[in-house]
Every structure is written in C-alpha cells, then in structure tokens.
Amino acid sequence: MDDELSRVFAALADPTRRDMVARLAVRDATVNELAEPYAVSLQAISKHLRVLEDAGLVSRTRQAQQRPVHLEAEVFDLMTKWIERYRREAEERYRRLDAVLAAMDANTPTETATDQERGAS
Amino acid sequence: MDDELSRVFAALADPTRRDMVARLAVRDATVNELAEPYAVSLQAISKHLRVLEDAGLVSRTRQAQQRPVHLEAEVFDLMTKWIERYRREAEERYRRLDAVLAAMDANTPTETATDQERGAS
DNA sequence: CTCATGTTCAACCGAGCGGTTGAATAGAGG
DNA sequence: CCTCTATTCAACCGCTCGGTTGAACATGAG
CATH class of the missing domain: 4.10.810 (Virus Scaffolding Protein; Chain A)
Structure with missing residues (x-):
C-alpha cells in the first residue's frame, strides 16, 4: 500500500469518515451506533471503518458480538x-x-x- | 465538488503532491522546475498543481510564459x-x-x- | 443445537484519479 | 510572421473508491 501519511490524509478526505472521527472523539461506539445517522448501508460504514483502521486512526476490540471502535489520537x-x-x-x-x-x-x-x-x- | 476540507485532505493524500508542497515551502517555482525531480510527464505535474490549486493550497500568477507557483499557508x-x-x-x-x-x-x-x-x- | 444479533466478506457498478500521448494555446524573440 | 519555450487541454486507460446487494461468519441467549 501507500505510506502511512498518505493513508491518514486519504482517510480524512471523506466527510462521512471525518464525521465518524468527530463522534468517536466524544465516545467509543459500535458499528451499528456509528452507522445510525447516515443514509447508507451498514456494509458501507464497515468499509469506512476499515479505511480508518488501516490508517491507524481507530482500533477495534471485540465485546460479545459487538466490535467497539476507539479513536487513536497518536x-x-x-x-x-x-x-x-x-x-x-x-x-x-x-x-x-x-x-x-x-x-x-x-x-x-x-x-x-x-x-x-x-x-x- | 466536495467541501474545502475534503479537497485539502485529498490533495495532500498523494506523496508527489506533498513533496511539491514541501519544496514550495522553501521557494516559489515554475511548473518545469517542479516537474524536474519526478519521473512523470509535465502534464501529470500540471494536473497535480490543479488539484493543489483547487484545494487552495497554492496560487499561480503569470510571468512571461511561466506560471510561478506559490504556496498559500492559510x-x-x-x-x-x-x-x-x-x-x-x-x-x-x-x-x-x-x-x-x-x-x-x-x-x-x-x-x-x-x-x-x-x-x- | 438453533436462533437472533452484529459485523464482515464477495461480487459487482459507476465515478473519479493518476498516468499516458497528441494537439492546442500564450508569450518572448528573431 | 515564424519559431521556440512553457504550459494546458482532450481523449483515453487501468485502478481504486464509495456505494450497493446477498451470503457468510461470530457470539450470546433460549
């Protein structure tokens, strides 16, 4: 893939992803919670999260069936x-x-x- | 088009464009000067500059046949x-x-x- | 085991990107 | 006017992106 800086900039070049980051800055959230405000499929949000994760902007753990998403500030x-x-x-x-x-x-x-x-x- | 913030992030998501910005931070340059280090056509560089300009990261004036490129810090x-x-x-x-x-x-x-x-x- | 919930995988689609080549335009100079 | 230099426009190509739908996987609950 590309270098990390490119991935980070590219990840934040999308308004939906920036909005998700903004919301994750307040509190962690599950995929469903994150998807709720947007008029797109859950799968689309899942893809967005993958992009953010690949850029190192978020991390995910497992908690029962859920996958809580956490913003990484570094x-x-x-x-x-x-x-x-x-x-x-x-x-x-x-x-x-x-x-x-x-x-x-x-x-x-x-x-x-x-x-x-x-x-x- | 997209909002300004998206354009700015997208513009900097490309290593070549980031490198051009880095060089423009030192001094203004013409398209030819900017293109010199990269193994791509002049037209490709011209396109990159258009992206940077649309994002508001650079401005261009006319000076004889040249079009000096200037970095906008704001x-x-x-x-x-x-x-x-x-x-x-x-x-x-x-x-x-x-x-x-x-x-x-x-x-x-x-x-x-x-x-x-x-x-x- | 079965089922419901939460999330991801896979295949596809249209649009845009970064690159190319070839032709066109703008201006300085013989 | 003609020409050389600097730059852009136009059309095209392969790839990635953001989106879709349908199926699959993971896990806690009955």
Missing part, C-alpha cells in the same frame, strides 16, 4: 507535525518577504533588498 | 484546527480514563469508578 500527531513544518516555513518566508518590501519602501530601492532575501534562505 | 490552518480539535478531545478522554483507572487502583474497586466515568461524560 496518528494525529503525524499529520500535525507534517502540516506545521511546512506551514511554518511558508509563513516565515512570507514574513521575510514583508521585511524585504518594508526595506524597499524605507531605503532607496537598490540591490540591498534582494541581498537580504538571498542571505536569509 | 489553508493549513483549516486542517490544523480540525485535527487539533478532535485530537484534544480524544486525548482528554484518554486522560479521564487514566484517572478512572488510577482511582480504581487506589480505592476499593466498587461502583465508584464507573460513577465517575459516567459523571464526566
């Missing part, structure tokens, strides 16, 4: 780390550009501004 | 907010469970523990 960190890393870089770059523009505005527009930009990279 | 916040919200809920629930277990360990294991859990929900 995988979220993987995403958050990835996102935050590049968001920070992008924002830093944005601030740097702001500084450059401010410098260009303050000083005479010479090559100083572009030098600053290169030096910071 | 959309990352949308994801981060969604993720953090449910991660926090899940972790809080986990801590609560820990407390319950600790209480069960400390006191005589009566119905006190389960009462606490119900009361906290």
Whole structure:
C-alpha cells in the first residue's frame, strides 16, 4: 500500500469518515451506533471503518458480538507535525518577504533588498 | 465538488503532491522546475498543481510564459484546527480514563469508578 | 443445537484519479 | 510572421473508491 501519511490524509478526505472521527472523539461506539445517522448501508460504514483502521486512526476490540471502535489520537500527531513544518516555513518566508518590501519602501530601492532575501534562505 | 476540507485532505493524500508542497515551502517555482525531480510527464505535474490549486493550497500568477507557483499557508490552518480539535478531545478522554483507572487502583474497586466515568461524560 | 444479533466478506457498478500521448494555446524573440 | 519555450487541454486507460446487494461468519441467549 501507500505510506502511512498518505493513508491518514486519504482517510480524512471523506466527510462521512471525518464525521465518524468527530463522534468517536466524544465516545467509543459500535458499528451499528456509528452507522445510525447516515443514509447508507451498514456494509458501507464497515468499509469506512476499515479505511480508518488501516490508517491507524481507530482500533477495534471485540465485546460479545459487538466490535467497539476507539479513536487513536497518536496518528494525529503525524499529520500535525507534517502540516506545521511546512506551514511554518511558508509563513516565515512570507514574513521575510514583508521585511524585504518594508526595506524597499524605507531605503532607496537598490540591490540591498534582494541581498537580504538571498542571505536569509 | 466536495467541501474545502475534503479537497485539502485529498490533495495532500498523494506523496508527489506533498513533496511539491514541501519544496514550495522553501521557494516559489515554475511548473518545469517542479516537474524536474519526478519521473512523470509535465502534464501529470500540471494536473497535480490543479488539484493543489483547487484545494487552495497554492496560487499561480503569470510571468512571461511561466506560471510561478506559490504556496498559500492559510489553508493549513483549516486542517490544523480540525485535527487539533478532535485530537484534544480524544486525548482528554484518554486522560479521564487514566484517572478512572488510577482511582480504581487506589480505592476499593466498587461502583465508584464507573460513577465517575459516567459523571464526566 | 438453533436462533437472533452484529459485523464482515464477495461480487459487482459507476465515478473519479493518476498516468499516458497528441494537439492546442500564450508569450518572448528573431 | 515564424519559431521556440512553457504550459494546458482532450481523449483515453487501468485502478481504486464509495456505494450497493446477498451470503457468510461470530457470539450470546433460549
């Protein structure tokens, strides 16, 4: 299959699955309980859960005939780390550009501004 | 189409697109520059960029024949907010469970523990 | 054992995705 | 105008996805 990060992002790219995650954040639930609000078959929900499980977002135990679904918080960190890393870089770059523009505005527009930009990279 | 959050998650579910985002976090780039490292056609990269653009992750301007691609950091916040919200809920629930277990360990294991859990929900 | 409940497996279907190739468009430059 | 470069459009292909239905499996209860 694909790498874990891809699986996690793909799993959350579906509104039904995101909604299930949101509900599982409140409390564990069985497949039937999870399926109740949606106008799709139980099998479809079962498939969605498989996707979430493969992504490591949920785990399942057995309890009599039921299979309670539990949200695993750790995988979220993987995403958050990835996102935050590049968001920070992008924002830093944005601030740097702001500084450059401010410098260009303050000083005479010479090559100083572009030098600053290169030096910071 | 789907909602924005779905588009963003779906866009980042592809390793090539995530890699492009990573590189765009460092500096803007043209389609040709972006395509260079990958063993796929230029048209495939063009499609990937369309996906990223539709998700609001990148923007494009025109500069002579080139179309420089620029990473937009704001959309990352949308994801981060969604993720953090449910991660926090899940972790809080986990801590609560820990407390319950600790209480069960400390006191005589009566119905006190389960009462606490119900009361906290 | 039998039965009801809860869940999953299997096969199928239409839509969309990531990739291809070939042709078209946009703009700079001789 | 013609041409070269950069990029996109269009049609197609194989695969995966989200959904369906019908059958199978797992387990607790009578």
